[in-house]
Amino acid sequence: MASAVAAQVQSSPASAPQLQRGIVKMVLSGCAVIVRGQPRGGPPPERQINLSNVRAGALARRAVQGQPDTKDTPDEPWAFQAREFLRKKVIGKEVCFTVENKTPQGREYGMVYLGKDTSGENIAESLVTEGLATVRREGIRGNNPEQARLCDLEDQAKAAKKGLWSEGGGAHTIRDLKYTIENPRNFVDSLHQKPVNAIIEHVRDGCIVRALLLPDYYLVTVMLSGVKCPTFKREADGSETPEPFSAEAKFFTESRLLQRDVQIILESCPNQVILGTILHPNGNITELLLKEGFARCVDWSMAVYTQGAEKLRAAERSAKERKVRIWKDYVAPTANLDQKDRQFVAKVMQVMNADAIVVKLNSGEHKTIHLSSIRPPRLEGEEKNKDKDKRFRPLYDIPYMFEAREFLRKKLIGKKVNVTVDYIRAATSAMETGGVPAFPERTCATVTIGGINIAEALISKGLATVIRYRQDDDQRSSHYDELLAAEARAIKNGKGLHSKKEVPIHRVADISGETQKAKQFLPFLQRAGRSEAVVEYVFSGSRLKLYMPKETCLITFLLAGIECPRGSRNMPGGMQVAEPYSEEATFFTKELVLQRELWANYEEKPKEEVAQLTEEKERVAKYRAVYVTEITDGLHFYAQDVETGTKLESLMESMRGEIAAQPPVEGSFSPRRGDFCIAKFGDGEWYRARIEKVESPAKVHVYYIDYGNREILSSTRLAALPPAFSTRTLPPQATEYAFAFIQVPQDDDARTDAVDSVVRDIQNTQCLLNVEYSGIVCPHVTLQFADSKDDVGLGLVKEGLVMVDVRKEKHLQKMVTEYLNGQESAKSARLNIWRYGDFRDDDAVEFGYRR
Structure with missing residues (x-):
């Protein structure tokens, strides 16, 4: 066929239709497609191409709203199957086409081929071969070999009883399309946020699509949770005015999702609007829109986003920092601050209020810091007018103000905290505030101590509330979503300000x-x-x-x-x-x-006790039961407390049950260093983990937080950690330890011998552990066998597998002496590293030790 076309082109070059190329944007039916060009500085031009000489069934159409004389029309038999055959074959792919005829109304008819030239698959022929389209024989010219071939293919399909020519008339191929849902909220809730297979049928703008839910053929409008794209504003005259980047955002979504097979997680349905997240094998469109500057985060719908709101904030932050698209004129709230003024460590000197503290900087300067995005307790409504004659003292007279101040005072006063400035609130004059006293400039920041966000802790106890902002107000906490989540928990549990109990009264x-x-x-x-x-x-x-x-x-x-x-x-x-x-x-x-x-x-101590304060305390042995789960090549080990073992077992059982009921969507998780997740281990089970490094999607380094082992996995074996099983519910159960009083061999062979001995003796066994002293990386401990109470580290010394690390603390000298005696015993017996006899320190270095 290709050679015949080439010959025809050569013999009559003037009349041969020109070969053109494009990308298939949409399949309108089994015999019509929309082809677009390549984008150059904006959405590309597009045109509809109808296949010459063939006809596929018409798809269902909904009655025009507001026109009572119209009604819904169903699919013609095999129409949807023809559309689907063509969609799966060409959508998003490069094709070449010729335009053979153009009607006065502007409709173009031609041939479409997969690929860059006519040697590719002829789409019309494929449809006819499968019995999904009929040939318009009235337009066939006998001297045209391509048209004659279409007739032959149709005859073959008839003989084989394919598609339209099969017995039964094709009634079973007509969809039961459902354009409306009687109770959308119940419908969404019934799916339990499970991924639903779907086809995106229309893209209204960057974040609103029309989707066909399978297999029940519900046609629903879905708005992406957590984001909003620039849109097309409808004017009074019916015309539409595009906001900046609205057309680009729409094309971004169209080129990736239109008529693609996707999965949709329907997450909520407030006010009859269905909110959801669309997952495609190539990524999450919500995060991509944000990252490329085509959308902004939306607080009201982000609360229902199931894939991790922090990912959306991070994607938006990336776009802001790069000043792309809608953020091209963006200026960060802290843009005028030096790095040392944005993040610093300071000592808390005073708690001014339930949302403000005074800190002392390293320079000696005192600075007032306001906690970002929170509002302290305050009087509401009639309470403001009570006891006007009484001397008003906010700390004691405003409900929960004293409790909030005391919480901050006890947690922070005199301690060092980490301060991250989120924004500088400009000073306001009395005129700007309608006569209300002016506020000076405020430095608003996130304050943490020991990894705990103080504002979040305050809100979670119901001692403050979260400020709501206009959507375009970027002056807010960098952990705003966590604050909202904490407030939701406090409301649910009836804490503090949200309690229905009588408010505390302080008569001072x-x-x-x-x-x-x-x-x-x-x-x-x-x-x-x-x-x-x-x-x-x-x-x-x-x-x-x-x-x-x-x-x-x-x-x-x-x-x-x-x-x-x-x-x-x-x-x-x-x-x-x-x-x-x-x-x-x-x-x-x-x-x-x-x-x-x-x-x-x-307590005033007697003088003789005061004189003893400088003396060393005695060693205290408080052994507790642990379960050793992992031994490292550096002779460290990880252990779980036996006391909390049942909690871990219960958590793992519940987590795996939830995962089995709602399996993660493969490829939907985008790993980032530091994120907690779940990882599928070699035994096929899911475990809690933390991402330590991402080399590529195929090489993600993870650390199993409850067992201590590490592994390199593909991102397809990772998924988001369900919030109910986070580290807040149960902290990581694996703790790293090192053996006290011993030196780890530097020589590879000597170290391997010691590690092998430890693995053989204690891995996956219960032991008794006592912390002796702290180390740079982890605590140094002594470990005893549960049955014999023998010291594991001392046993390594006696076997000549390690040398003693001599400690100077007085309260440890008894233990050090015992270890040194064990070392002398190994030397005398010439065991392992001592097999060459007693040697000097220089020799010890040669054999892998450092003094």
Whole structure:
């Protein structure tokens, strides 16, 4: 056939139709396709090509809404099968085509071939061969060999009773299309967020598609969860005005998903709008749109996104940093700050409020930091108008304000924290706030201590709420989604501000400014002896205001026996000038005692005990049962606490049950270093893991957090860790340890002998463990066999497999002596590393040890 076409082209070059190329964007029916060109700076041109001389059945059409004289029309027999045959064959692929005829109405008819030239598969012939299209014989010219071949192929299909020519008329091939769902919310809930096979039939804009759900043929509109793309605004006259990058976003989604086989996770249905995530073997379109700057994150729908909201934020952050597309003019909230001003470690000196602290920088400067995106407790509605005549004290009179302040004070005061500045809130004037007092400029940041986000902890206890922002407001916490999730948990559990119980009331007597009350209260305090108190305020170096929790009162307290310089103050005759060094004295006292608990847990020790404080304590042996799960080549080992073993077993059983009920979609997980996930081990079971390195999708380094072993896997054997089984539910169960009092051989052979011995003796067995001292990487411990109570490390020394690491701590000397005696025994017997007899330190280095 190809040679015949070539001959025809050569014999009559003037009349031969021109060969053109393109990409198939869409298959309209079994005999019509839309072909597009290559994009150059925007969506490419496109044209509809109808196959010459063949006809496939018409697909179903829905009645035009608002026109009562129209009605739904069903598929013609074999129409959908013809469309599907053609779709699977050509969608998204390069084809070449000729236009043989063009009607006055502009419809173009021609031949379409797979590939770059006419040697590829002739699409019309393939359809006719399968009995999925009929030949329009009235237009056939006898002298045209291609048209004659179509007639021959149709006759062969008839003889073979294929497709349209099969017995029965094809009624079974007509779909029962469902254009509406009676109760969309119940429909979505019934799927339990399981992936549903689907075909994307239409792309309205970058994040809204029309999908055909299989196998039941529901035609539904799906909006991508968590994102919003630029759209086409409909004007009053019916025209559409595109927002910047709306056409590009639509093409981005169309070129990847239109008429592709996908899986959709239907996640929610608020207000009759179905939200979902579309998964394609080549990736997650939601994350791709964000990464390429075609979409922005949307808070209201991100809450239902099941694939990990942090991935969407990271993708959006990447686009912002690269300033692509909709972010081309983006300026980061902290763009004007140096790196040292964006992230730093500081010491907490004061808790100003339930959302603000004062920290001391390394430079000695004090700086006020506001916790990003949270709102402290406040009075609402009628509460604001109560007790107007009463002296208002926010700390004690606003419900949960005192609890919030105390939570921060006990957690943070005097401790070092990590501060990451999220944004700088500009100062507001009284005019801008409608007469409300102005706010100065605020530095808003995420503050963590020991890996814990303080704002998240505060919200999870119901002691603060999350600020809601306009969608285009980028000045928010870098962990905003975690804050929203924490608030949802607090609401669900009825914590703090969300509790239905009576709010706590703090009746605090302030006698700090009333001389008569103070005199009446003094004898009571004197009889009490020593009392606990919190320093609420520092007036000067020697003058303090104390809160006494047991007595529920505020008092002024002066340090006996000293007097510090006074600061400036208003006097009847005018402002009194501060005395020299008054400010320095005040700062000195503030750093020592402000918001600290005075005399808390204080016990005066006898003099003889004080004299012994510098002496070394005795070694304490508190052995606990552990299960050794992994031995490393460096002679470290990983162990699980036997006490929590049942919790791990229960978690694994529940997790595997959920995975079996809702298997992960292969290839839907995009691994990133540091992410927690689940990984399929060699035994075919799923385990919790952490990603340590990503070389490529085929080489992902994972660490099994509950067992300590490591493995390199393909990303297809990884999936997202279900939130119910995260490390918050149960911390990683494998802990790394090193043997105390021994040196690990540097020589490969010697080290291998020692490791083999340990693997043989203790791997996958229960032992007893005691922490002896800390190390740079992990704790150093002694390990005993559960039955004999023999020391495993000492056994290695006695067998001559390792040398002793001599420790200098006094309380460890008894153990060190025992180990050295064991080493002498191995030397005498010339075991393993000592087989050449007693040797000097220089020789020890040669045999793989370092002193």
